[in-house]
Amino acid sequence: MIRRSTAVRTILATTTILAGAPVAFAQEAAINLGQVTFEVQGAEPVGDDVNPNTLSGMKTATEITEVPQSVSVVGRETFERENPSKVDEVLRDVPGVQAQLYGYDSDTNWFYIRGFNSFDTGAFMDGLSLFSYGFGTFYVDPFLLERVEVLKGPASMLYGASSPGGVVNYVSKLPGGSEGRTLTFGADSEGRAWVQGEAAGLMGEDLSWRVGGKLQRQDGHGMFDPGVEGVVYGGATKAFDDGGKLTLHLSYTDMDEDHVGGQFLPYFGTEREAPFGYFDHYYNGGDPDSDEYDREQLIATGIYRRDVGGWEMTDTIRLGYADIEELYVYPYGFTNGSTTVQVPDATADVNRFVFAHDSYATVAQNDLRFTREVATSGVTHDLLVGLDMRRYRLDEEQSFAVGTPLDPEDPDYDDQPAPSFTYIDGVRVQDQIGLYAQDQVRWGDGWIGTVNARYDTVWSSFDDQRGGPDLDRQDDAFTWRLALAREIGSVTPYATVGTYFNPQALDAASEDGDPETGRQVEVGVKWQPNEASLVTVSAFDIRRENVSQSLVNAGTFDSRTLGELHSRGFEIEADWQVSDSVRLGLAYTNLDVEIVDFDDDPSIEGKTPQSVIEEFGTLSATYAPLALPELELRASARYRGDSYADNANTLDVDGAWLLDAGATWDFAEDWTADLNVTNLTDERYTASCQSSSAPAPISSCWQGEGRVVSLGVTKSF
Template identity: 80%
Template sequence: MRPRTDSVRRALITTTILTGCVVQPAFAQQGEVDLGQITFEVQGAEPVGNDANPNTLSGVKTATEITAVPQSVSVVGREAFGRENPSKVDQVLRDVSGVQSQLYGYDSDTNWFYLRGFNSSDTGAFMDGLSLFSYGFGTFYIDPFLLDRVEVLKGPSSMLYGASSPGGVVNYVSKLPDGDEGRSLTFGADSEGRAWLQGEVAGLAGPDLSYRFGGKLQRQDGHGMFEPGLEGVIYGGGTKAFADGSKLTLHLSYTDMDEDHVGGQFLPYFGTEKKGPFGHFDEYYNGGDPDEDAYDREQLIATGIYRRDVAGWQMTDTFRLGYADLEELYVYPNGFTSGQVPSATADVNRFVFAHDSYATIAQNDLRFTRQIETGGATHDLLVGLDMRRYRLDEEQAFALGTPLDPDDPSYDADQPEVGAPYIDGVRVQDQVGLYAQDQIRWGSGWIGTVNARYDKVWSSFEDELGPDLDREDEAFTWRLALAREFGTVTPYATVGTYFNPQALSADSRDAEPEEGRQIEVGVKWQPNPSSLVTFSAFDITRENVSQSLVNGGTFDSRTLGEVRSRGIELEADWQATEAVRLSAAYTNLDVEIVDFEADPSIEGKTPQSVIEEFGSVQLAYTPLSFPDLELRAGARYRGDSWADNANTLDVDGAWLFDAGATWDFAEDWTADLNVTNIGDERYTASCQTSFGTSSCWQGEGRVVSLGVTRSF
């Protein structure tokens, strides 16, 4: 590994150059000035509350109601998901249409999600509008404790965000200091042995400074872990208002994780999805080794948002510095000693894997907005320039481990040490993008949206073990959309393009960037202020596709050529009566490998792991005679999928049932009780095949959790 201080120093210098000329004048204000009434919040990022049609920054990068965004977008507020005691963000996404989450069961250290049939965890994860780009194990983990809302923009979004997943964007919105005041303390536990304690404080320090900070300590246990682990998360931020009307928000979060791996991962297809000679693996069967099992993460993310008026334009500059330091040692299953199909005496084959990954990211998104009226139309103009540098210094190594009995595992055997690294190098990707948008309103309810963006991307890989990579990519992307407001109903149609450079491996030297387009039509209906129903139908074409597969300790990348995703999505948040609220989501996809020169036999097949039909429904009831109590009942359906691209190994779907209750049982005291997968249904979260071996992940069983919060 190269010295890490150098990469951090370069990142600090980069961000200082990008933002220093903007931020410095703000701190130069002197003297006592009466600032009057100050609004500290960032519009489009404030708490959602009970608003079914809140403003969002996803989709148009200006604060716009969901119904006016010409693309499917879902917003899940803290008020909604906080009641469910989520331990991870991908749990928050379970009831969002178009999102297939938790593909790898209860993976305690990574948030996994597919959007509209495409893996979007690496290039589709954003935070406060800035990309959390990742490659390999150089990832950034976001705990739900840090968030006020989670936004999902579905479909290609390069016209605003540059290189990104064709499935869409999941935007994590931080808890920002917004002028609210209050304190809270929460403690909780669940039936798997997870326990947590968290507290938060928000308030004002004088008339021009708002602050907010908090911390969470969590014990991870259960799910087949050999030993309990610890996760600590702290955050803090302040918003300062200046005499010239400008505002500066600074936010810092730190995450530290030290834990073992959960069970139920990388298990062979036979024994997980289908019976083997020994039957099925036990729930959360751990194919690892207690003496060779470690996961350590240290992560720091610093974000700033500066806002001011400049010559009639509203300027917003969002900037970030972050690093993630990960070390991992893991023994994982890899088929049977007899091959893909187990014999009566076969053991589980295992590999020993280790990596040391250090990722840094530096970003800046500078944008200007202005509203003008001309020719009987109102134009909301947006122009922007964003820049990003991602750097990953990594080493990976492995060894052949000892086999393990699938029915009666014994962990007494010593494991060999990993050998020399098979990956050792530094990967860097720089992106610069210039974009513009015009949202035009005219006549009686017409809304037109025009987007254009040009990107330049430089990718390099200094490989200590093989040939280097040094390439440049560029692309022009766009979107055209038209909507019409008919009272409470807004139909829309949109067409747009996207691009995404191939992964940062030497193998991608001659690979063209992914590119494609989407056509989407839909309708959004807000029958009352507390309800919203959305429907969309879409067709996405994805060309030059590189499919990344989790292959034990490595990522196996295969080019599939062209993949097409078509489907419909329905989402409803309905206040049926004063006492009854209904939430529902349904997705039906048709994802097809259209072209694959290396193996034409899989053309017309569905990519592995993709679930094409899924949905959920949840009913919340608050008795009018007992308004301090909310009772919830829900059902989730996960449809069938495939464990291989040839579609020869099927994976059955499952129905899962949940229940919960929230009770304000005393003044300033609230209890949240939840039971997920009430029937403890045994199911497979997903399977995939790499190097001829299929790996599967067990779905999460029944979990009972209780959280108690004191507000003061």
């Protein structure tokens, strides 16, 4: 195993080499390779294309307007302009996606899609699942990505077990036949500072390569001490004489940091005033002497493409591991004898728990698919068949202790007891194998029909090392999608209906539980009035049965069955070129999410699930003065609507308007500066609250991120 000290030295050396590597000028300058093309179609740079090819909605390179579901694509160019520290910062401007659910959390990307948790079973990378359970997660830094794609609505007909809200597909930076290098330095007002470098080039006319490294100092947001994150990646694509192409990609991530503040705070003092007033912004209820978060992660991906007997074959394989160790002291209600969310008395302190875990997750995956176009009697069939296999294994131990209380106004940190009660110690394994097929049929005057079918078998097991009950179960599911669209000039209306499934949690309590199932009906229209503009309007209705909901409880996320949920609503996404110098953007979501059936507590039927925001959106404007083509100015207003801190909807969480601004300036030849300010007015707001599954529930809240000013300066060679 690579040790962390070695990894940091490697990252520093890589970044230094990139700064001085004798590679030809212009990172994006593709050279003439004749018949040799290295790009993976649907994963290439987005650039200014508002209707790019995407692989997420069809598993074949298909323009957004021809995918019969709502899909959004955010290109690397947005990352470079906005200096995001995490991917979920980019997702907050995507319709249908409620991002940064727990405020600023430096080590996890959090997102709901269409009102449903999607960060555990809805995260994918290069089309392969980044399935996670408990704390056995894979973290993806935006530096690694060429684009982020969001397919909204059920996707089991393509990907197997997954979230009904949709999938977020992280697309890696792959070699693409270009050459050049860049070096970036940046810092923000919270104390984060980073340096990153990248280089790409060619060896002959049949081998393309790309490497990069990033070293980041993580600070601010209430951290006790600065942390460090290092990321390196490398990739190469080889073209063979038989027409085959092999792409290999490897990324390594190392994190060593403290936890941020503003997390797990009581409802009173965060969302509503307590006798002492409000907690300070980024109030950290942890402990500086014991707080710890360490992650070591490796992801290796291979993509092989070639023609086989009239079919185009693509085989994507992945091996990866994530080794996470964490000790976290966190708030949990008040000490005034009340275990509920009622207002504490003036002398109450904040209770604290001590939580620790050691999680080692591994994943092995392979997705083999064949595509072919067949034309018969004026009808064209784009055929897809595939076999998808995945094994996820998590070896974990979780432990717990009761910590000492903390003054909400004047915290006096002291030593905390070591976690002594081990309540989880075991190995969880989930294997999935799925066979799928798709036919996209084109006929007549712009008609497009899509038919999908997939059959999956999932084996889930848990070996309890403490001698408790084990889990050993098998789930089988057939999922499908039927869709119809018609291209009428620049307008493409569509209608689709599809189903999904998702097995229950990997613990003994779910031994006899049926897998979560459901269906979605979606109708919409996609309009591309010109090459620089695209508007998508969609309306949907999602039904979920046998639903589990994650609840914060004693340091972990427990699950309980809610029964049936119903989500319906509409979304609007517009990217409109008003003139040569002005571009407008709109992302709006309006949801109605309802608990339809819950046997354990019928009183919450008809209520909105906790933490879910039902109305949110962003209105943005970009101005590039014709007289100053090297300058771009940006401004946006984000609205986060109201939500609830409990399923009974007795505790309101207010919404907020947030203003952002930014500018990009090519101030000298090959030099670019990107300045961004998020939450310009430093609005105080609560990202979300939720109540635990304890018998007498305690509500925990997460403070929203305050104003952050960031500046990045990039040199291209």
